[in-house]
Amino acid sequence: MTKILAEILTIGDEILFGQITDTNSQWMSQELDQLGIRVVRKTTVGDNEEDILSAFAEAEAKADLVLITGGLGPTNDDLTMPMLARYFDSGIVKNQAVEDHVRNFFESRGREFTEMNKRQALVPEVATVLHNELGTAPGTWYEREGKVFVSMPGVPHEMKHLMKEHVLPRVREFFHTPVIYHKLIKTVGIGESFLADKIKDWEENLPGHIKLAYLPSIGHVKLRLTATGDNREKLAAEVSELIDQALPIMGKYIYGYDGTTLEQAIGEMLLERKQTIALAESCTGGYVQHKLTTIAGSSAYFQGGVVPYHNDFKMDLIGVKEATLAAHGAVSEETVKEMAEGVRRKFKADIGAATSGIAGPGGGSEDKPVGTVWIAYADGEQTIAKKLQLTQNRKLNIELSQIAVLNLVRKSLKG
């Protein structure tokens, strides 16, 4: 099969001048990549006729599919629609369905439907209109000699909605792209190269139509399996079986699949076990509790916690012993264990967890340099502590400690 080539064309002065961040084109690239379509160029031009028309011509010369965003407002600055009409030698007509939708869009929000708004319904006669439920500027689709142009609004959630609902299904059909099935495997607690080494044999034995990609980010490694074929259910079953085969070697690092976050995974484990948790955070300063409470419904399992930044409060609030602090210091196995046990008791929780470390840049010593962090887990039966030796960077140390303590909780819950 010949590779389908694509260009992503963004229209708008606000991107050229750096006033807004372009997150659209990366998202579109990823979606096209997942269909097996190769993006060969991305271009951004401003709101002027000549640049837009020459960008159309250059894109058509290089690509089979041209995805255009932006320049669709109702004002005179917005030139995408008239330039598309000119480029495709087409008249402009009023589309009644779009006008009705735009009228309803404004009136249902108690806003006036003006003559200016009416212009959103003017589309090139040759275009197929793609309904934009989430906004007022429609998508439009153009075909000529085996090539496709698509115009969409630049507002990210409108563009994504149009892509998923209309553009990608039409692209698949038009270009007869194969069915592609993806699964993200989310791991924590192991570096990319160590993971790659562990699953080497499994990876080498993947069938030719299933590809593996490593997507590392801070503290996490995601694995993406991409299966290509002609039947989605069959691909999903194959991928599921392959993951089952890999579980004995990497199952303990997996906290979830696809969109699941680590804090969500822990929330679900606690809900399922009907258990509660409390946190005592020193070096992470409340960040772990923040992460847990971003999840809707977390009050069902999160009891609360403390940030005893100074030693007095480690004793006073959660009963860390003065003798322990005196003998071992705040950043020590003994102290962090007493913190986890103490916060568990204080908050009447099933599980207590704690962090204590030197985030930096100050506070390090030869014995305990910046980046030394202790984390602990306590559940009444056992208390587990772990030492981390992290970086010189304060924010990175806080981020890595937060992930490590949540991962310690996850592993301990799994048993």
Place this chain on the structure above:
Amino acid sequence: MTKILAEILTIGDEILFGQITDTNSQWMSQELDQLGIRVVRKTTVGDNEEDILSAFAEAEAKADLVLITGGLGPTNDDLTMPMLARYFDSGIVKNQAVEDHVRNFFESRGREFTEMNKRQALVPEVATVLHNELGTAPGTWYEREGKVFVSMPGVPHEMKHLMKEHVLPRVREFFHTPVIYHKLIKTVGIGESFLADKIKDWEENLPGHIKLAYLPSIGHVKLRLTATGDNREKLAAEVSELIDQALPIMGKYIYGYDGTTLEQAIGEMLLERKQTIALAESCTGGYVQHKLTTIAGSSAYFQGGVVPYHNDFKMDLIGVKEATLAAHGAVSEETVKEMAEGVRRKFKADIGAATSGIAGPGGGSEDKPVGTVWIAYADGEQTIAKKLQLTQNRKLNIELSQIAVLNLVRKSLKG
């Protein structure tokens, strides 16, 4: 003066395929915009000879200045340097200064200096080499018939360093751009349109060579003053005087200038006053404490805090009265005031602050819908509470509450 036109050209498959986010081009756009140079196009092409050469030619036809990033590694995939040599009809030579720097770069890090690494020192003979202290790929500068090409590595911190140290000063000199001076005024607690209304007269009376831009973000509005002239000191003094004139009308919303964050500004106020702070967070779940503790040195003024997610702990830990909770509920003026006073006492701090609210999506009632949040400040002499009516979005409510309570502390400290 004729406007200088620029193109930003990014080279690399990893951007085309959406594997990495391009943050470089927005930053470069902003920097050029601040010099009065107009970006007319941004293009991204992959690692192949034909696309790179045609992108060079198109850019040269449209722009006076072409800024190129990426494609500078030592492997065969990296084509920017050989393509620049071909485009400028130049031989390739070894640059001894670059080779010495790269050797030292590796050896000082205990890594081997290989034949592959040596290739980083091969540059087109016609290029002026720009020293890249932070990495191994040098910047290069090309002039031809009044136009300039610049090639830089794609690693963001290396690119920014080269831009600031070498490229922008040279661009200013080559194109005789005027001196531009910027000042960011950072405000909180007032929406963009209200602020614009308040400073309308001041804004209208700004001299022609000083422009104002509104840069809103969640919970904050930044104002950017851009002054154009020929003497930096003079411009700085003018801007400073204009800000002084505006202080009576907007001073109370300003928490800082340029890179200062709200949590930094509060930290500096507390340090200066030799005061300490403690937090009791319910709906914000530790986020305010996390923000305060991201600042290096925060242990000098941050005593610690609690996240009493359940009412029992509001009573048990910081002495909120059972009767108060029973009569008014957890999300109320009375409770949040007792939380601020209680945490202040418990942590022996000069200042206590608190949040209690319904972040959503569950937990709302007719009386107290999702988005109802109370925040409070207590300093022993006075206790101030404020009600917020926020959104339906949990994460946004947590973000806005965090900003609001820090702003309440800031305003109260200012008195």
